[in-house]
């Protein structure tokens with residue numbers, strides 16, 4: 597399993613701690629697409645980079661962190677094929693895998709404490725997509741994505 601991780605300047609140490617946590621606990625390769633500097637860094641850059649790597653199957657899943665998780669998560673969701681959950685609790689993280697087959701997870705370093713973030717990551721990495729009745733809804737989401745904007 598190869599995980600991409602991305603962040604902005606707000607979440608440098610937090611990202612590093614989570615990267616180490618995932619590597620140690622799961623033995624997964626965690627590829628860093630974020631910044632390691634506290635100089636201002638625009639979150640869409642790493643949101644896009646991680647999302648494109650997931651969409652093109654270079655990596656299996658992505659984890660994104662900025663102050664709130666919102667900007668970086670919205671950026672990821674602009675990439676075709678990406679279903680990014682922006683959440684602050686383990687329950688939503690787990691259900692987003694089981695029901696929505698999310699392939700990117702985003703949360704905020706200013707919102708979620710590191711120990712809760714580890715629980716979120718654990719639920720999200722271990723839950724499996726259930727398919728079945730959920731697939732029709734994911735197909736509908738793909739249809740929306742393929743339809744583009746109406747003039």
Ligand code: RB5
Pocket residue numbers: 604606639662663664665666667668
């Ligand atoms: C950076 O100040 C902040 O806007 C960013 O980390 C994030 O919270 C945006 O959604």
